[in-house]
Amino acid sequence: MNQTEFGPLLVAYDDVAGAAQRILGHARRTPVLTSATVDERTGAQVFFKCENFQRMGAFKFRGAYNALSLLSPDEKRRGVLAYSSGNHAQAVALAGRMLGVKPVIVMPLDAPPVKIEATRGYGAEVVLYDKHKVDREAFARELAESRGLAVIPPFDHPHVVAGQGTAAKELIEEAGGLDYLLVCCGGGGLLSGCAIAAHALSPGCKTIGVEPALGDDATRSFRTRTLQSCHNPETIADGARTHSMGKVTFPLVMRYVSDMLTVDDTELLRTMFWLWERMKIVVEPTGALAAAALLEGKLAAKGARVGVIISGGNVDLRWAAQQLR
Amino acid sequence: MNQTEFGPLLVAYDDVAGAAQRILGHARRTPVLTSATVDERTGAQVFFKCENFQRMGAFKFRGAYNALSLLSPDEKRRGVLAYSSGNHAQAVALAGRMLGVKPVIVMPLDAPPVKIEATRGYGAEVVLYDKHKVDREAFARELAESRGLAVIPPFDHPHVVAGQGTAAKELIEEAGGLDYLLVCCGGGGLLSGCAIAAHALSPGCKTIGVEPALGDDATRSFRTRTLQSCHNPETIADGARTHSMGKVTFPLVMRYVSDMLTVDDTELLRTMFWLWERMKIVVEPTGALAAAALLEGKLAAKGARVGVIISGGNVDLRWAAQQLR
Numbered sequence: 001m002n003q004t005e006f007g008p009l010l011v012a013y014d015d016v017a018g019a020a021q022r023i024l025g026h027a028r029r030t031p032v033l034t035s036a037t038v039d040e041r042t043g044a045q046v047f048f049k050c051e052n053f054q055r056m057g058a059f060k061f062r063g064a065y066n067a068l069s070l071l072s073p074d075e076k077r078r079g080v081l082a083y084s085s086g087n088h089a090q091a092v093a094l095a096g097r098m099l100g101v102k103p104v105i106v107m108p109l110d111a112p113p114v115k116i117e118a119t120r121g122y123g124a125e126v127v128l129y130d131k132h133k134v135d136r137e138a139f140a141r142e143l144a145e146s147r148g149l150a151v152i153p154p155f156d157h158p159h160v161v162a163g164q165g166t167a168a169k170e171l172i173e174e175a176g177g178l179d180y181l182l183v184c185c186g187g188g189g190l191l192s193g194c195a196i197a198a199h200a201l202s203p204g205c206k207t208i209g210v211e212p213a214l215g216d217d218a219t220r221s222f223r224t225r226t227l228q229s230c231h232n233p234e235t236i237a238d239g240a241r242t243h244s245m246g247k248v249t250f251p252l253v254m255r256y257v258s259d260m261l262t263v264d265d266t267e268l269l270r271t272m273f274w275l276w277e278r279m280k281i282v283v284e285p286t287g288a289l290a291a292a293a294l295l296e297g298k299l300a301a302k303g304a305r306v307g308v309i310i311s312g313g314n315v316d317l318r319w320a321a322q323q324l325r
Numbered sequence: 326m327n328q329t330e331f332g333p334l335l336v337a338y339d340d341v342a343g344a345a346q347r348i349l350g351h352a353r354r355t356p357v358l359t360s361a362t363v364d365e366r367t368g369a370q371v372f373f374k375c376e377n378f379q380r381m382g383a384f385k386f387r388g389a390y391n392a393l394s395l396l397s398p399d400e401k402r403r404g405v406l407a408y409s410s411g412n413h414a415q416a417v418a419l420a421g422r423m424l425g426v427k428p429v430i431v432m433p434l435d436a437p438p439v440k441i442e443a444t445r446g447y448g449a450e451v452v453l454y455d456k457h458k459v460d461r462e463a464f465a466r467e468l469a470e471s472r473g474l475a476v477i478p479p480f481d482h483p484h485v486v487a488g489q490g491t492a493a494k495e496l497i498e499e500a501g502g503l504d505y506l507l508v509c510c511g512g513g514g515l516l517s518g519c520a521i522a523a524h525a526l527s528p529g530c531k532t533i534g535v536e537p538a539l540g541d542d543a544t545r546s547f548r549t550r551t552l553q554s555c556h557n558p559e560t561i562a563d564g565a566r567t568h569s570m571g572k573v574t575f576p577l578v579m580r581y582v583s584d585m586l587t588v589d590d591t592e593l594l595r596t597m598f599w600l601w602e603r604m605k606i607v608v609e610p611t612g613a614l615a616a617a618a619l620l621e622g623k624l625a626a627k628g629a630r631v632g633v634i635i636s637g638g639n640v641d642l643r644w645a646a647q648q649l650r
Contacts, residue, residue: 031356033378052605053358273642280377280638282605313605317598321646 006225007251013200015162016193019066020169026098027062027166030054032174035279042294043302047175049167052283052313056122058239059167059190059311060091060154066163067152068095076101081149083140085111086239087312088154093124104149106140114316155189156246165193169201171307177202179304184289184311185209185218185260186240188249194309195256205307206258210293212237212268217244219260222253236265236323239286239312261299263292269323271295275310284315331550332576338525340487341518344391345494351423352387352491355379357499360604367619368627372500374492377608377638381447383564384492384515384636385416385479391488392477393420401426406474408465410436411564412637413479418449429474431465439641480514481571490518494526496632502527504629509614509636510534510543510585511565513574519634520581530632531583535618537562537593542569544585547578561590561648564611564637586624588617594648596620600635609640 002009030053038046051059068080079102082092089105096103103124107116108131116126129139144151153160167190168181181198185191188209195207211219215233221244229244245253263271268285271292275283283291290308293299299306327334355378363371376384393405404427407417414430421428428449432441433456441451454464469476478485492515493506506523510516513534520532536544540558546569554569570578588596593610596617600608608616615633618624624631 031358033356036380050605055361057605276607277642280375280382280607282601282607317602318649321649324643324646 004251004255006254007247009251009255010158010248011161011165011193011196011252013196015158016165016169016197019062019159019162020166022069023062023065023163023166026065028054029170032171033279033281037278038295042306044304044306046294046306046308047171047178048279048291048308048310049171050281050310051167052281052287052310056087056090056094057312057314058087058091058287059164059309060087061094062166063160063163063189063193064088064091064152065095065098067157067159068092068099068101070159071101071150075150078148078150079104080152081106081140081144082152082154083136084154085115087314089119089124090122092152093119093122097123104143104147106136106143108136155187155242156248158248161189161193161248161252163193164190165197167309168194168197168307171309172198172201175305175307177305178205178307180299180301181205181207181307182290182293182299183207183209183309184240184286185211186242186286188218188245188253190309190311191257192249192252196252199256207256208293208299209253209257209260210289211260211262212240212289213262213264215240215242216262217242218253219262221245221250222257222260225254237268237286237289239284240289261293263289263296263298267296268292273324281310282313282315283310284312287312329576329580331579332572334576334580335483335573336486336490336518336521336577338521340483341490341494341522344387344484344487345491347394348387348390348488348491351390353379354495357496358604358606362603363620367631369619369629369631371619371631371633372496372503373604373616373633373635374496375606375635376492377606377612377635381412381415381419382637382639383412383416383612384489384634385412386419387491388485388488388514388518389413389416389477390420390423392482392484393417393424393426395484396426396475400475403473403475404429405477406431406465406469407477407479408461409479410440412639414444414449415447417477418444418447422448429468429472431461431468433461480512480567481573483573486514486518486573486577488518489515490522492634493519493522493632496634497523497526500630500632502630503530503632505624505626506530506532506632506634507615507618507624508532508534508634509565509611510536511567511611513543513570513578515634515636516582517574517577521577524581532581533618533624534578534582534585535614536585536587537565537614538587538589540565540567541587543578544587546570546575547582547585550579562593562611562614564609565614586618588614588621588623592621593617598649606635607638607640608635609637612637
């Protein structure tokens with residue numbers, strides 16, 4: 001019954017509810033902000049779920065903590081591995097420290113030293129590899145096998161998806177029923193988890209994924225009903241440069257998501273700084289995707305109750321300052 | 326009984342409680358944020374009351390709305406006047422619009438056009454004057470008299486002080502009792518109002534005012550027990566460039582405030598960007614004063630429960646970007 005033409009549906013609302021229990025008191029219940037200015041500008045009633053205030057600065061902590069919690073005692077004892085140079089790595093590192101599970105993070109040799117240090121700061125062992133010589137996933141797989149580590153993928157895992165869905169669960173519990181829920185999309189972990197929660201908690205709510213125009217693989221996948229990919233898109237939304245959705249997320253997106261939208265990098269940057277200036281929140285480019293779709297008028301939202309996930313706030317201020325010149 | 330050697334105490338906790346009733350549903354009940362990183366760094370348990378999320382981006386709205394609410398029907402019909410190029414002007418303009426009271430704002434001819442436009446955007450009439458030719462207060466007084474307008478001063482008024490105190494009232498209601506409450510100080514309106522609330526709601530809590538080192542008139546007044554002043558200090562904390570405390574605020578500060586601290590502009594800027602980067606909140610320089618005293622180690626806070634008022638977030642992003650270079 002959970003089989004679809006796109007693959008099996010491996011996550012249900014019960015999994016999201018279970019994740020909510022597991023992260024309770026460990027993840028932060030992030031605030032939901034509203035803005036008279038946004039409501040005036042859009043004609044809608046808008047609720048921003050601010051995952052930039054989540055631990056380590058992004059929603060990723062939810063999925064990582066849920067996935068690590070669900071490991072067997074034996075797996076926990078041996079440790080976990082994640083390959084990422086972004087928020088997922090820090091999420092696994094922090095969740096590992098909190099749960100007493102040793103995290104190993106595989107990062108490219110040329111990752112920004114500040115990110116390597118931050119990941120080490122959370123207590124992780126960082127293993128560097130030369131991305132011009134070895135394939136990241138093969139390298140990670142070999143390392144995980146040789147050390148007996150459980151790999152925690154950044155999005156394509158039922159426990160990760162279920163954890164991310166708790167963001168929408170909390171939002172709807174606080175804001176009430178929604179007509180639309182806007183969620184950024186990289187590999188579709190946050191998007192599919194949130195769509196499952198919205199489907200269960202706010203029947204009739206349309207969950208809409210938002211991608212950068214330069215990395216629109218999920219939008220093309222959604223329209224063509226066939227998994228599409230893109231290769232290292234040059235968008236500033238670095239959290240959405242993912243190659244493609246995965247075996248877990250694609251069927252869930254096809255089942256629970258109502259539509260996909262894209263925004264270009266100019267729109268994204270304009271929205272990001274607008275959120276900084278008017279809403280007083282520091283949001284990273286990827287974190288502004290969903291808001292950009294709304295504020296740049298991609299959605300006819302007048303009169304509607306709209307939820308927007310602000311997914312993260314980890315942005316280099318010096319980089320951002322350069323974009324302002 | 327309310328007379329002191331420094332002057333009469335014109336505001337009591339009942340006035341703050343009354344203001345809280347008046348602003349209910351009109352001012353925003355701003356979130357109280359906590360941060361594991363801040364708690365680790367300071368060894369304290371820290372609660373940030375985020376008035377950068379207040380309407381028009383600063384605590385000033387609380388006092389302005391309370392003061393306008395308490396005007397007589399006749400005064401409301403005639404309108405109000407404020408002289409300010411900063412947050413107070415926008416607060417009076419917005420409160421006036423919400424209460425149907427016509428606001429007139431007196432601003433210098435060379436005020437940043439963006440601020441003039443923002444104030445007009447809130448529906449205020451802006452009257453410009455040449456600050457090299459006329460005295461602001463005399464100009465404002467004449468204009469107010471000729472048009473029969475009630476002047477709403479930026480801090481030295483019992484109704485303004487009582488309104489600002491609601492920030493600390495909400496903070497203590499949400500966070501519980503505190504050992505210290507850190508509040509920035511310009512003219513002492515926010516500081517004295519918050520000190521009154523803390524004195525009533527968290528007995529034993531020490532309220533500490535924080536000033537920029539370059540504009541330390543209130544600190545010197547506190548130490549010498551005599552009202553001191555400073556003339557146009559060149560600090561980046563533009564909200565604390567006030568000439569001196571006033572007849573209303575000075576006696577209240579002497580009665581309810583436990584100590585004063587100063588931070589220099591380098592410390593202030595470092596704290597401001599740290600709050601942006603780590604707490605993901607956009608804070609203006611003045612808004613970071615109280616946090617800077619804590620994070621720069623001016624206070625022995627280990628083991629204590631500390632409240633910090635983040636007073637505002639209205640900062641020009643391009644200016645801030647230049648400070649990062």
